[in-house]
Amino acid sequence: MNTQVAIIGAGPSGLLLGQLLHNAGIDTVIVERQTPEYVLGRIRAGVLEQGTVDLLREAGVAARMDCEGLVHEGVELLVGGRRQRLDLKALTGGKTVMVYGQTEVTRDLMEARKASGALTIYSASNVQPHELKGERPYLTYEKDGQTYRLDCDYIAGCDGFHGVSRQSIPEGVLKHYERVYPFGWLGMLADTPPVNHELIYAHHERGFVLCSQRSHTRSRYYLQVPLEDRVEEWSDERFWEELKARLPDDVAERLVTGPALEKSIAPLRSLVVEPMQYGHLFLVGDAAHIVPPTGAKGLNLAASDVNYLFRILVKVYREGRTDLLAQYSPLALRRVWKGERFSWFMTQLLHDFGDHKDAWDQKMQEADREYFLTSPAGLVNIAENYVGLPYEAVE
Ligand SMILES: Cc1cc2nc3c(=O)[nH]c(=O)nc-3n(C[C@H](O)[C@H](O)[C@H](O)COP(=O)(O)OP(=O)(O)OC[C@H]3O[C@@H](n4cnc5c(N)ncnc54)[C@H](O)[C@@H]3O)c2cc1C
Secondary structure, X not given: OEOOEEEEOOOHHHHHHHHHHHHOOOOXXXXXXXXXXXXXXXXXXXXXOHHHHHHHHXXXXXXXXXHHOEEEOEEEEEEOOEEEEEEHHHHOOOOOEEEOOHHHHHHXXXXXXXXXXOEEEOOOEEEEEEOOOOOOOEEEEEEOOEEEEEEOOEEEEOOOOOOHHHHOOOOOOOEEEEEEEEEEXXXXXXXXXXXXXXXXXXXXXXXXXXXXXXXXXXXXEEEEEOOOOOHHHOOHHHHHHHHHHOOOHHXXXXXXXXXXEEEEEEEEEEEXXXXXXXXXXXXXXXXXXXXXXXXXXXXXXXXXXXXXXXXXXXXXXXXXXXXXXXXXXXHHHHHHHHHHHHHHHHHHHHOOOHHHOOHHHHHHHHHHHHHHHHOHHHHHHHHHHHHOOOOOOOO
16 A cells, blocks of 8 residues: 555544645545544543644634634633732733643544545554655554555654654664653543633642633543552542642632542653654654643644644645755754743642752742742743744745
8 A cells, every 4th residue: 555644643643634634635544553432532631722723723623623612811820829810812912722622633633534535544553664764664564463564755653652653763863851750640530510710720738730621511620649649549539629628718619529530640751852853754742752731732732743744744745845854853843842841840830849849949939930920021921832832934
């Protein structure tokens, strides 16, 4: 089998890249190791930057998002008893974010791909990229006991943090930058109305809290927990009690509790590999970088990579601009590092590091909170990063 761009992974980055390329007349095949149901069962991100929203509209998959997604013009920051509303719209000259779950984005992209007739091969095992430095790269994969070969011009590695793409780059080529945080997030999804109409990010001496949401009737809450905690130790009752204890009384009183639809603990980590290209293989999204979720940047950085690779590939096929291929990694990384910085900064600002910060670092953390939440310039700084920095032009 032949295609122009072989895409490994049918998560949001693989599906979005596939849709944009398909609409531009570029042939793609997506090879995914899981079933569609498994991919849709993963509960992850929920806040979309303006740039991600615009890209989904450009891909023609935004009808349901524009109907059901919730446009948020602000978020609340609660630190040391002080409550500060971050008016995103006013602070950024009109920009907002959209609350619409990653599961829904993925479902819309899957349906659009199915309707377009473009091929996605699910439940493919042992996917392997070959000849990455040669003129004719190809993938092999197994399905139903048979081995198949997919020849292509380029391979997009959209297969997440545990995927095969990054691992298939020879040792010594990639430089890894990593920061591991000494705590995790316990997340709970529940069919209860959100406690607040906007998201609440709260620092508390018992630990960080995020009150997020997926719709007017579905809430997503997160608690900072020690890395050693196991999800079985957290009954629904214990979760709600701890959440109330970390929220101001008036907010805790409004909290509607109910059975958890999902509960899980995720460790927090920052990771970037450089470069994001090896020969004809391009790493996209979580395959190349991970952020702690504090800045709501994971899915948005994946979309940012897709934006750059899509625009470059269109110019390659339409105008013969193969010189642009070498621009993908530096262009994508410039924005990735800013997203990494913001995610690291928000994590530093709002979490309790206990003994992992010395007295000096704790004072710096307090000074940062004092400065960023009281200075107009500090608030603009947080707001412009939260809604998402602009994409650079591909020329
Ligand atoms: C528990 C959790 C919570 C998160 N919460 C947030 C959040 O609140 N906010 C936020 O912004 N971000 C969050 N993120 C991050 C966000 O979900 C990711 O950044 C986003 O999913 C990246 O999309 P992706 O398509 O690059 O990778 P993925 O979504 O990981 O998709 C990769 C796809 O590749 C497939 N694949 C993997 N290996 C192979 C292989 N060898 N062969 C074929 N296919 C393969 C996988 O099955 C998967 O479908 C969270 C992530 C996790 C894990």
